[in-house]
Amino acid sequence: xxxxxxxxxxxxxxxxxxxxxxxxxxxxxxxxxxxxxxxxxxxxxxxxxxxxxxxxxxxxxxxxxxxxxxxxxxxxxxxxxxxxxxxxxxxxxxxxxxxxxxxxxxxxxxxxxxxxxxxxxxxxxxxxxxxxxxxxxxxxxxxxxxxxxxxxxxxxxxxxxxxxxxxxxxxxxxxxxxxxxxxxxxxxxxxxxxxxxxxxxxxxxxxxxxxxxxxxxxxxxxxxxxxxxxxxxxxxxxxxxxxxxxxxxxxxxxxxxxxxxxxxxxxxxxxxxxxxxxxx
Numbered sequence: 001x002x003x004x005x006x007x008x009x010x011x012x013x014x015x016x017x018x019x020x021x022x023x024x025x026x027x028x029x030x031x032x033x034x035x036x037x038x039x040x041x042x043x044x045x046x047x048x049x050x051x052x053x054x055x056x057x058x059x060x061x062x063x064x065x066x067x068x069x070x071x072x073x074x075x076x077x078x079x080x081x082x083x084x085x086x087x088x089x090x091x092x093x094x095x096x097x098x099x100x101x102x103x104x105x106x107x108x109x110x111x112x113x114x115x116x117x118x119x120x121x122x123x124x125x126x127x128x129x130x131x132x133x134x135x136x137x138x139x140x141x142x143x144x145x146x147x148x149x150x151x152x153x154x155x156x157x158x159x160x161x162x163x164x165x166x167x168x169x170x171x172x173x174x175x176x177x178x179x180x181x182x183x184x185x186x187x188x189x190x191x192x193x194x195x196x197x198x199x200x201x202x203x204x205x206x207x208x209x210x211x212x213x214x215x216x217x218x219x220x221x222x223x224x225x226x227x228x229x230x231x232x233x234x235x236x237x238x239x240x241x242x243x244x245x246x247x248x249x250x251x252x253x254x255x256x257x258x259x260x261x262x263x264x265x266x267x268x269x270x271x272x273x274x275x276x277x278x279x280x
Contacts, residue, residue, distance in 0.1 A: 007109045010086030019048040029059035033089040036120045065188040077154040084162035091128045107132035152182040159189035164220040179237035184273035194223040197262045238270040242261045
């Protein structure tokens with residue numbers, strides 16, 4: 001990411017979510033603001049060269065996160081932290097009265113997003129708090145300090161499409177902060193596996209995607225095996241973990257199980273301080 005410019009990844013992810021609304025059947029993750037936030041003309045729906053299974057993975061991570069959040073809210077959670085919020089629209093269509101949303105992102109991306117919201121005529125609810133944080137340079141706890149975030153209240157962290165762009169040390173520090181609250185906390189995030197963990201026919205696609213991101217100036221900086229993630233989560237203080245592979249996601253939402261898994265991404269739902277995670 002170049003100084004003074006918003007994240008290109010944030011825009012491409014938002015574009016994929018918008019295309020998913022009009023091009024993919026079934027629509028796994030309905031988002032009524034997805035088209036508006038990217039400035040798309042409803043009369044001329046956006047198109048994408050992104051493979052449909054990749055868009056589907058992006059939709060699935062949001063669907064799984066919001067399903068888990070709904071259950072956490074039912075259990076008493078009243079604050080959500082969206083890490084690397086990009087053009088995520090949850091805060092502006094929040095169906096949970098009383099849920100505060102803290103959007104954490106790079107200051108340049110955050111300023112760009114706020115202008116896009118204004119241009120699209122999307123109002124910002126009073127339940128939204130913006131927390132400008134550069135993950136590579138700043139501590140998450142320090143960034144949230146003074147914003148009204150309560151470390152003694154149950155929390156939910158949504159961290160979608162971000163982990164691969166961070167170093168393992170930054171990922172570890174963020175997990176420890178999320179698990180280290182004085183009250184129960186939950187997190188949903190996705191991660192990439194190293195090419196060696198994938199079948200040979202899929203390694204080239206993952207390597208090519210990594211090279212493309214590096215050329216765009218937003219290189220992938222970390223990858224994990226499921227075993228790595230299990231150890232990181234346990235070491236950080238999470239006591240309940242669900243780690244979803246592609247087939248598990250397809251089965252959960254009754255999707256076509258023949259849909260190919262192109263890059264081997266995985267989605268994790270972990271909890272700390274709860275007796276267990278109720279199935280989404």
